[in-house]
Amino acid sequence: MGKRGRIRGIVRDALDFILEVSKSYHPHEFIGLLSADGDVISDVILLPGMLSSDRNASIRMDMMPLGISYVGSVHNHPHPGSGAARPSTQDLFIFARTGNCHIITFHPYDSDCWRCYDSRGEERELKILED
Numbered sequence: 001m002g003k004r005g006r007i008r009g010i011v012r013d014a015l016d017f018i019l020e021v022s023k024s025y026h027p028h029e030f031i032g033l034l035s036a037d038g039d040v041i042s043d044v045i046l047l048p049g050m051l052s053s054d055r056n057a058s059i060r061m062d063m064m065p066l067g068i069s070y071v072g073s074v075h076n077h078p079h080p081g082s083g084a085a086r087p088s089t090q091d092l093f094i095f096a097r098t099g100n101c102h103i104i105t106f107h108p109y110d111s112d113c114w115r116c117y118d119s120r121g122e123e124r125e126l127k128i129l130e131d
Contacts, residue, residue: 007071007101009127010034010041017044019114022076022105029057029078031094033070034101040129041101044074059094072101072119080107085114087121095119101126 014034021030021044035043045068047059057075073094077084084106087095095102096119103126105114116126 006039007036007041007126008039009129010103011129011131013131014041014044015114015128018074018103019105019109019111021046022078022109025076025078026107026109027078029076031057031059031073031075033059033098034072034074034103035069036071036101041071041126045070070099072099072103074103074105076105076107076109078107087117092121095121 018032021032030046033045033047034041035045037043059073075091085104087102087104091102091104095117100119101124102117102119103114104117107113116124118124
């Protein structure tokens with residue numbers, strides 16, 4: 001299981017990668033895990049065997065390499081609308097099992113088209129840090 005410490009930020013390169021992956025999967029969802037160096041998210045883990053559709057994505061946790069830790073999850077919501085950034089019931093289920101820092105991106109995946117949540121689905125601050 002992943003580390004559960006308090007994450008304070010994400011490096012810009014990791015966020016840019018997340019937004020690019022979100023665009024490339026559109027109009028389908030993708031899901032990945034967030035890895036941190038100390039208290040800063042530095043990498044995104046995309047596991048083999050991910051299933052993706054226009055309504056959801058699932059991840060195969062059994063494909064996680066040994067020795068790799070994670071602090072949360074990331075996925076996109078490809079359909080625009082007023083609730084595009086809010087976690088769904090299925091999201092909350094995943095949040096509770098994969099750490100305490102979760103990013104949801106939403107269409108059109110611009111630099112401000114993302115939000116971060118804790119494991120209960122409450123929005124939290126995540127600073128963007130330069131390398």
